Amino acid sequence: MAKFLITAPADLKPKCGLLLAGFTLPAVSIIINSAGLSPYGIDLAPYGFVAMNVLFELVSSAKNKVFDSMDDIVVIADRNNRIIDYNHTLYQIVPRRRKDYAGEHLSTLFKAYPEIAEFVTAHPDGEATIALGDGSGRVFKTRIHTIAHSSRTKGMGVFAKYLAMTNITKEMTMVRTMNDLANLDTLTGIANRRSFYNQIEQATGEERVGDLISVIMLGIDNFKGVNDTYGHKASDVVLRNVASLLSQNIRAQDVLSRFGGGEFIMAVPGMGANDAVALAQRLRKSIDASEIYDGQSIKVTASFGVASDTICPGFDIDLLIRHADAALYEAKGSGQDGVVLSNARSSPAI
Numbered sequence: 001m002a003k004f005l006i007t008a009p010a011d012l013k014p015k016c017g018l019l020l021a022g023f024t025l026p027a028v029s030i031i032i033n034s035a036g037l038s039p040y041g042i043d044l045a046p047y048g049f050v051a052m053n054v055l056f057e058l059v060s061s062a063k064n065k066v067f068d069s070m071d072d073i074v075v076i077a078d079r080n081n082r083i084i085d086y087n088h089t090l091y092q093i094v095p096r097r098r099k100d101y102a103g104e105h106l107s108t109l110f111k112a113y114p115e116i117a118e119f120v121t122a123h124p125d126g127e128a129t130i131a132l133g134d135g136s137g138r139v140f141k142t143r144i145h146t147i148a149h150s151s152r153t154k155g156m157g158v159f160a161k162y163l164a165m166t167n168i169t170k171e172m173t174m175v176r177t178m179n180d181l182a183n184l185d186t187l188t189g190i191a192n193r194r195s196f197y198n199q200i201e202q203a204t205g206e207e208r209v210g211d212l213i214s215v216i217m218l219g220i221d222n223f224k225g226v227n228d229t230y231g232h233k234a235s236d237v238v239l240r241n242v243a244s245l246l247s248q249n250i251r252a253q254d255v256l257s258r259f260g261g262g263e264f265i266m267a268v269p270g271m272g273a274n275d276a277v278a279l280a281q282r283l284r285k286s287i288d289a290s291e292i293y294d295g296q297s298i299k300v301t302a303s304f305g306v307a308s309d310t311i312c313p314g315f316d317i318d319l320l321i322r323h324a325d326a327a328l329y330e331a332k333g334s335g336q337d338g339v340v341l342s343n344a345r346s347s348p349a350i
Contacts, residue, residue: 073140073165081106081121084160092167093132106163120144120163129168137173141166185258187236188243196257196265197317203255203269204315214276214308215317215324216266218283221301221336223262230298235262237294242302245286250279263328265321273308273341280304280339288337303331307342 073093075086083104094101094109101109110117115130124146132138147160183195191199204213220226220242227235239262246256246264255267268276284304292298305328307320327342334340 071166073163073167075106075109075163077106077161077163079160081161083109093138093165116140116142116165124161129172138167138169139172141168185243188240188258190243190247190264191255191257193257193259196255196259196267199255200267200317203253203267204311204317206313208269208311209313209315211270211311212272212308213311213320214268214271214273214306215320216268216276216280216283216304216306217259217321217324217328218264218266218280218302218304219328219332220262221303221332223300226262226298226300230294230296234294234298238262238292238298238300241290241292242287242300245290246283249283249286265324267317271308273306276306276308277339277341280306284337284339301337303328303336304339305329305331305342306339 070087070089073087073089075090076084078084083102083106086101090101093113106120107117110120112134113130113132115133119126119128119130119142123144125144127141127143130140130142132140143164143166145162145164147162183192183198184190185192220238223235223238226238239258243256243258243264246266250256250266250268253269257265259265268279271279281304284302287300287302290300292300305324305326307323307327309315309320323342327340331338331340
């Protein structure tokens with residue numbers, strides 16, 4: 001033991017020293033008794049063993065305290081996925097109870113979280129980001145590692161495995177918030193112009209060549225008058241309600257964005273001119289029928305400009321947007337609350 005203490009790595013020397021001290025105390029007590037050096041003939045051996053137990057208990061208690069104070073959930077299991085040990089951080093996701101969880105199967109421990117149970121029992125090693133399915137919104141970075149041992153007869157084998165789970169909910173929430181700030185219009189919650197162009201770039205890629213696409217632009221009629229009459233707060237309510245109406249009446253693959261002021265834009269992949277005009281008419285009527293309240297009833301109408309084309313190599317979405325914008329301008333100049341289809345084309349006719 002002394003030789004091992006001398007040759008042990010620096011980080012193991014304190015532990016080896018404690019272990020050596022624990023074994024030495026009873027031995028020293030027996031030697032003192034045998035040499036007749038014990039005061040008043042007291043048998044010191046029991047005291048040596050008591051001191052050894054106290055020392056080992058102190059080390060064990062310190063280890064448990066550190067183990068239980070860890071922020072990460074840590075579970076150690078045997079090669080059959082039976083629990084050997086765990087820290088108290090586990091109680092963040094499983095109920096605290098009188099009966100110890102030791103000996104239970106990992107799938108039983110995580111029965112309320114099948115996504116965790118499947119991962120830790122099916123993978124000997126690995127890492128995954130897992131969102132708990134309990135409605136709490138919590139997300140954990142989950143890591144599983146095997147502890148292997150070697151055998152002369154059987155070679156390398158699994159001795160145990162340990163599971164570590166780090167709560168990254170705050171980090172993921174921050175990432176989502178930053179992503180929302182970068183891609184969503186803060187007032188209406190729909191895509192901003194930057195996000196619109198990113199999504200359109202994907203929707204008009206090379207694999208979409210030959211597909212139809214339409215752009216619908218709409219502007220709230222006399223939006224400045226709404227702002228002047230009812231105030232900024234009321235105009236914000238109008239924008240949010242119009243954005244909500246539009247969102248409820250389009251397909252999942254359609255791209256909706258606030259383009260600025262009282263104007264919105266939609267890209268509708270796979271839709272030709274006639275269908276796009278019909279969609280614009282439905283949206284126009286939906287806005288006409290709505291009554292927006294902010295202490296009083298506010299009626300608004302909207303004008304629409306539609307442009308359609310076929311996606312081709314080098315397709316220019318900006319040109320199609322300009323055509324839709326020109327059609328919107330024409331709709332506003334023709335009495336408002338209407339839909340105008342652009343006759344301009346940026347590629348061969350549909």
